[in-house]
Amino acid sequence: MNSQDYYIYSQINTTVMGFADEIMREFLDAHPDAARGRWSQEELNQKLSAFMQNRNRKPVARFDGLSAEQMHLLLNDPFGHGSIIRRHPKPADATIDQVPFFVLIEILYGMLSNGPIKLTPKGNLPVSVCRELYERKLLIQDDIQKGYTKKISEDNVAFIQALKACILISPDVKKRGNALSLTQSGQKSLSKERNILFWEVFDTYTTQFNWAYLDHAGAQIGQFGWAYSIYLLHRYGAQEKEAGFYASKVIQAFPHLQEPVPSTRFEGINLEPALIHRWRFVEHFAGWFGLIEIRKGTNDVFDRQAIIQKAAVFSELFQVSVNR
Template sequence: MPINLDDLGNFDNLEDLNKILEKRMKEHNSIAAPGFDGLSPERMAALQTSFPENHPKSPLVKNYLKPMELAQCPLLMQLRFLMEKLRGGKEIKLTRTGALPTAVVKELYEQGHLKNYWIENGYSKVNREGEIMEVLITRLLLEISSLAKKRNHKLSLTRKGEKIIDDGNAILDELLQILLYKFNWGYFDGYESENIGQVIPGFSIYLIKKYGDEERSSKFYAQKYFEAFPHLRGNKNDFNCYKSRTFSRYFKFLGLVKIPDKTLFDEEMMVAKTPFCDLLFSLQNK
């Protein structure tokens, strides 16, 4: 819906004209926009520019959690496991390709936070980091973050990492920033678009928070996402791209969604939110 420009020809004073234009623009931006699932442009903008930091106009509020609540985030727990191995100036010597050594890969996977389908069903074994996406992404995110550094094929904590190592909420804040905005969501796939899913990922979290009480198909969420961002749609594989990145990988790794195993590889995978999703995020109706 365009901004109302009626009755603007009666202003002789440019200052008065600018004031009324500014007023109408604010009114326009505060009204729910078509395709935004009830959100106004200014609330969508808050998701784009501020999330996961809390903003008065954002539809989502990220909550401070207790240690037992934070333990429900698998990717956070894996990140903290690696950080613990680096506590106090310790290092992990990486392979020539920059990967975690097999012993650390096995130790991390055996923590049981994230399970690999192929390993759990006997098609593969825990061996090299590059064969286990759930392990590889943990090391990649730690390297990209401000919590660790890699020098001479050795991984160690930064001063910031040492400082906040016991603060799970601070580490989660860093994890969300890195995963949502700095890590390339297309890293693990060959889909044409690098942007699908990663353009305003907070909107997808808003959708799963709003509608995830019951199982719904991934297509339900993909349709709403592409209604909001139609410029991202280019071919028939875009729904699968959104499903794979948003639900099969990153929201699942964060512990925000649960997916029945029987629909894991279905074109219309079934998705519901987890209790952890409700703990971490609240809807804000302002």
């Protein structure tokens, strides 16, 4: 299912055959003369176009009050002209310092500026690099903190897997032989303004990196509509909410995301979409980028009681404006 399911085109065909019955009923209720054949084809097209443009701009209950037009932009061009979300073009260094994932990217770039990083025979980052990244404690992992997982390695730490994937997606780092090294573009990135590199990393993570890479669940939820989830954080994040609250709002907007997903790690278990949304959007995006504060009920991987609240960084990175 694509974004066209949630956005009614403003440019109308010269025939009404393709319209859903509900939309046609609305149109005929508003314009009974259309059913009586009193308009020319040109007049009919003009009326239909005006009707659809108006309809696109009306608040939709299942979109939490956003219009179809606003949702279309969130799905396809979140920071483009007309979108309800604006990002701060030059966030302060003090703000960027509170984005753990980006600071860790900077640390990796710093290591690469000293020369190539030789990978393990398996193609992973060496344990020494993984340990240095983890011991910064910018991001931590419950199983390691609790002692369930002893070895700090790329295979065992999700955020290190994501860091490596993102730098390889960018044009700045290449794998040559069995080592990572900076490209010419990467050398230039070292001298870029920090805020420019920050938004480049943000765009890589949200639009190019596949969030399912970390959990192997064959579902779109979490990454699909991530900008809509940012809007929801803006609207409700001042108060503490269970993580599942946001998942329920996303599923209400996009019902196709509600189907249970077979786990690839736990045989015979279906994963709840709300759980995947929590892993991907709440923990591995909003948490890693410092947009929220998380208070967990338990340390169980299937814990459904995580409480989240918008962090101060959120408003220093994004401005959300909705004309209701």
